[in-house]
Amino acid sequence: MLVVLERTATSEQVEAVCAEVRKMGLTPHALPGAQRTVVGITGNLGMVNSGRLETMPGVIEIIHVTQPFKLVSREFRREDTVIPVGPPGSKVEIGGKKVCVLAGPCAVESREQAFAIAERVKAAGAEIFRGGAFKPRTSPYSFQGLGEEGLKILALVREKFGLLVVTEAIDSESLNLVEEYADIIQIGARNMQNFSLLKQAGKAEKPVLLKRGMSATLQELLMAAEYIVSEGNPNVILCERGVRTFADHTRNTLDLSAIPFVERTSHLPIIADPSHGTGRREKVLPMSRAAVAAGADGLLIEVHHKPDEALSDGPESIYPEQFNILMKEISGIAKVIGREV
C-alpha cells in the first residue's frame, strides 16, 4: 500500500504517517518526490485497512497495490481451469480447447416448446440446453417462469436429447431445486452481488455460471467468483453479457475485451452471451463470431422456433436456421485460432 501526501506536506506530517504505519506493525518507506511525498508500506500479508491513514493531515490518497482477489487469480494458479459438466462419463467441459455452445429459449414455456427447440439446437451441435424456469423480471406483472414444472421439463430434455442443462437460480429455494435438476447453476446479472446466494452456490456441487452485473467492473466480477470459490466450489464459469452505458442502439454494450482481460488475470473460463448482450436478433450472429474470435470459451445463445410468440425476450432470440449458420461460422473462426466447436 502507498500513502500519497500533498506537495505542501510538512516533514512532521510525513513522520506522523510513518509513525502510524509502525504502530500497525508494518514498515514505512518515505519517498520524497518533486511534487509529492509517497510513503510505501511493506510487511503486510494481505490488504491493509487504510481508514486511519486516509484521514491524517497532509494525506491526499491511498493506493492499494495488492489485488483483492486470490483464489481466482492467474497468479494463484497458472494453468487454465477446465470445468467438467454433467454426470460422470460426460465428456462436456468448459475452458478447454473446444468452444462450448449453450443454446435454447429464454424461458421454458412448455414441453412442446422445449422439445422443439432442443431438437434443433442438438442437431446443429449445441452441447448444453439453456432455458429459464425462474425468471427475474423488471415488472411484477410479467411472466415469471414455470418454476419447478420448468425444471422437470429440462430434465426430460436431458433424457430425451442427451443435452446437458443450465438454468437460473434466483434465491435460496430455487437454488436448491436447480442444483437438483440441472447440470450448471446460473447466477444472473442482477444477482451478481447477492452475496448470500453466492455463498450458497459456493456450497453446491454443480458448476456455477456467473454472469457479469450490469455495471460491474471485472474486479467485482472476479470478487463475486471469489465468494463462490472460497466457499469450496472451484467450478465457476464467468459470462460477459453486456454492460449498461449511454449507447442506445443495443440493449446493453457487449464488452468483448473482458474476454482477453479475464484470460490474462484469472484461470477461470469465460463465455459470452450475445443475445442479452445486444438484445437484437440481427446482431447475435456477428457478435457471436466476434466473441469466438476474441477467445471466448463458449457462447450462450437464445434460440426460439417461434420467437414472435415467445413469452419473454422474443426480439433477441434467433431462429433455428440462423443458429445453424451461427454454428458453421463460429466453427470456421475457432479453427483460425487453434480451437474447435
Next chain:
Amino acid sequence: MLVVLERTATSEQVEAVCAEVRKMGLTPHALPGAQRTVVGITGNLGMVNSGRLETMPGVIEIIHVTQPFKLVSREFRREDTVIPVGPPGSKVEIGGKKVCVLAGPCAVESREQAFAIAERVKAAGAEIFRGGAFKPRTSPYSFQGLGEEGLKILALVREKFGLLVVTEAIDSESLNLVEEYADIIQIGARNMQNFSLLKQAGKAEKPVLLKRGMSATLQELLMAAEYIVSEGNPNVILCERGVRTFADHTRNTLDLSAIPFVERTSHLPIIADPSHGTGRREKVLPMSRAAVAAGADGLLIEVHHKPDEALSDGPESIYPEQFNILMKEISGIAKVIGREV
C-alpha cells in the same frame, strides 16, 4: 402502443400489421407520414405484448406509450404518500413537510460505538438511527457485520435514546430478523432487483427503504417499488444513492435530478444518501445541502465518532461536529423552500 414501419414498407406490409393487431382483439390506426408509416393501437387495457409485431416485415420499431408501473405512479394517486415510522404514538414520518434525517455509522461495531454515535446524532436532531448489522461486501474477506447481535444493539439504541432504527436486510433470513427488530427495513442498491427479496418485503409490516441500484434507471427503481407495493406494503421510501458513471472524482455520481423526477412521477417519498453517493467525507456536507435544496424528503448520513477506526466506509463518514453543522445548514435551506428539519 405504436408500430413504426420503414419508409419503403409496402401497403401489404402495413395491412398485415393491422390484421395482426385486430387478431389481438385491438384496434389499429394507420397513419402514413412523409417518411414513415405508423400504426397506432388502441383498445388495450395494459401493456401490449409486442413480440409478434416487432418481427413482422417492414417493422422498424415498437414504441410503448403506457407506463409500466401503476400503483406507485402519481397518476394513480395524486397526493403525496406520507409514511408513518415507528410504533403507534411515534410522530416520525417521511414524506411530509419535515425533512427527516437518518444518521449513524455504516456498520454497528459494538454497543459502545453505537451508543457514542447515537448520543451525538440524537443531540443534533436526527430522528432515525442507521447502522448495518448485515453488510453486503464486495470481498468475502471483509467484515460482514455483527448479524443478530448488531440488531440487538440497535434495539438498545432505540430504547435508550428514543431514536427509531433502520438497517439493511440482505436475504430472506435477515429480512425476518430486521422486520422484528427495526422500524424500517432497508433494501440495498445491490438487491434492488432481487425480486424474491422485494416480494418478501412487500409482505412485511414495516416500511421499506429502497435504494436505487448502481445502474438502475428511475423507471426500474419505480418498478422495484411496484413489486413491494403490489404485494401489499404501501410504505416504500425511495433513496437516491449515486449511480455508476465514468466520473472518477467520487465513488458514485449522486444524481440529484432523481428527486424532482420522482416527485413528479410518483407519490412515494424520496431521500438522498450523500455518504455513499460521493464516498468522500468532504463532499457530504455540500451534497447534503444540495439534496435538501432539490427537495429531498430526507437524508441518510454516515456519522462516526472515530471514522479512522471504522470497520467499513470510514472515509465517507463525517465527524459528529460536522454533523452538527450539517443539521444547522440544511435547516436553513429547508426554510427557504417552505419545509423544516
Next chain:
Amino acid sequence: MLVVLERTATSEQVEAVCAEVRKMGLTPHALPGAQRTVVGITGNLGMVNSGRLETMPGVIEIIHVTQPFKLVSREFRREDTVIPVGPPGSKVEIGGKKVCVLAGPCAVESREQAFAIAERVKAAGAEIFRGGAFKPRTSPYSFQGLGEEGLKILALVREKFGLLVVTEAIDSESLNLVEEYADIIQIGARNMQNFSLLKQAGKAEKPVLLKRGMSATLQELLMAAEYIVSEGNPNVILCERGVRTFADHTRNTLDLSAIPFVERTSHLPIIADPSHGTGRREKVLPMSRAAVAAGADGLLIEVHHKPDEALSDGPESIYPEQFNILMKEISGIAKVIGREV
C-alpha cells in the same frame, strides 16, 4: 411525430393540441388509449419543430418517428458505398469485399522511425499507412506532433513504399495541409462534433475518416457524417474506436455492435480501431480478430518498432511481429465470412 398526453388530459386539452397541429399546416390524428391519448401527426416533409406542442397543458412527451439523418441512411441509398482511396489508378478501396488495413505509429516522430515501421507493415500486407503529424493531447505539456514536417515524411513514405497515407486534421489550417499531403483526412474523436471542421471536410476532395466521439451515440455519429456529406463530400469512412464507460480494465470500451448497426442503418463503410479502443497492447490482437468477425470493413492499427520509446501511446502499439500474426489471423477470419484481407 407523436404527441403523448397524460391519462387525466381533458378532451379540451386534446382538442387544443389538434388545433395547434392544424395551425402548423399538418394533420392531427387523436388516438385515445386505455391510459393515454396519443395524437399522431401527418403531412410533414421533415422533422417537425415540437417546441410549442411540448409545453401545452396535458402533454407528457413528444416522440419523433422520422430519423434525423437522410443522405447517409440505408433507406436513402440501398447499395454499400465503396470508397476509392488514392490517386487515379490506385486500386485501394474501403467498403468493398476486401478488409482494408491501415497501420503505423501513433505519431510520426522522424523519417527513420516512419520508414522502419512502413517497411514492416507494407511487408505484412497493410495498404494504408497511418501516423499523426498534428496530435490532440490532453496536456499542453505533451508532444504535439511534428506538424507539416510530419506530413512531408508521410509523403516520402508514400513515394518510397507505395503505401497510401491517412493522418489527422485538428483545425482549419491543418485540414488544408492534410488535404494536400494525405490520401485520407482523419477527424478524431474529440472533433466529431467540431461542426466547423466537419463542414470544411465536406468541401475537401479527399475521403474523410470520421471517428466516433467518446460518448457519441451512433445517431450522433451518423449526423456528423451527414454534415460532411451534405456539404458535397460523399466519401466518409466511419470508425468505432471505443466509448467511455465505467469499465476500468481498458482505456475505452470497444463497442463492436456498432459495426452491424451501421451496416444496417447506413450505406457508409465502418472500420474499427482496437488500439485506441482498448489502450492495451495485449488486447489489440483478439479485438482485431473480433472486429473483422463482426464485419468491419477495415482496421486501424498502431504499430511501432520500438514502442517503449514511442513519444505517444506506446503501451497500445504492437510490435511488427505481432502485426504479422494479426494479418494472418484476420485473413483466416475474413474468409469464413466471405471476405478477404
Next chain:
Amino acid sequence: MLVVLERTATSEQVEAVCAEVRKMGLTPHALPGAQRTVVGITGNLGMVNSGRLETMPGVIEIIHVTQPFKLVSREFRREDTVIPVGPPGSKVEIGGKKVCVLAGPCAVESREQAFAIAERVKAAGAEIFRGGAFKPRTSPYSFQGLGEEGLKILALVREKFGLLVVTEAIDSESLNLVEEYADIIQIGARNMQNFSLLKQAGKAEKPVLLKRGMSATLQELLMAAEYIVSEGNPNVILCERGVRTFADHTRNTLDLSAIPFVERTSHLPIIADPSHGTGRREKVLPMSRAAVAAGADGLLIEVHHKPDEALSDGPESIYPEQFNILMKEISGIAKVIGREV
C-alpha cells in the same frame, strides 16, 4: 511514479526495472511487499514518460502520483481566483462572495426577443446576459444562429440594459468576433478538447467560460483549463453542465459533486448550468437551488419569454416568472452558506 511488479517477478526483473530508472537519470526505490514488489521513483521534476517501463517483463502497472495540471491547481495557488468581468469600472466578478447569475435565451433570435428577455432577467437581478449567436447543432439542418448579426444584438443589449454579455465561440473566426463583442467568451462542451480553440482563447483578453465535455473527467476539464492559462489567460470560469450516463430521465446527469471537487483541487471558480444539465424546464428550479447549496460561484440559466416558439432548446428554457422565483430562492440559500446573490 511507481512501478508495480507481479507476485512472481524475479529479483532479476526487479533489478532490470531499477537499472532502467537509473538510465533515465532518476532514483529507484524497491519495496518488496507480501504479494507485490513496487519500485518507487524519485528525482523527477514533472511527469515521467512511463512507456519503456510499462512493457518490461514482470511489470503489471504504472501508477502516476504527480498531478498532470499545475497552473490551475490549488496547490499552485492557495487563494481563490476572482475574475473581473466587463470593462474597467464594472463591478461584476465571478468567484467572490457573490453568486453571479448569467441568464438569457439559448439563441439570440431577434432584437425584439433579446430585448424582451433582457428586460426581464435584468429586473430579476441577473448581471450577465447569455445568448448564442453561433450554435453548435447536432443536425446540419437545424438553426445555426444569427452569427455576427446576433453579436450586434448582444452589444445593443449591453448598451440598453447595462447587462454584461457572454456568448459561445465555435471556431477561430467566431472566437475573434466574440472577443470583440462580448465580455466573456464561452467554449462549449463539444469543444472542450478542441485544443486549437483553447490555445487561441488563451491568447484572448477576455475571460473564458469553459464547459465540461459530455464525458470529460474533472482532470480533463482542468487540463483543458491549463491549456488556456498556460497561453497567458488566467481568467477561466469552469462550468458543470451535466455528463452523459445511462440515466434517461434527464438529457444529461448534472454532476453537482464537481463543485466541491473543483473548489478543493483548483483555485478557479466554477458555475453550474441546470438548463443543459437537465434539459427539462421543471427541473431547472430545484437543480439551481441545489447548485447554489453545493457552493457554485454562479448559474447559467436559459430564460425565454415564449419558450414554445424558441428556435432551439425551448423545453429547457424557463419563463421569466419562474426566473423571478429562482432568484428569490437562490438568494435565500446563498445566505445560509454565507454568500449572497
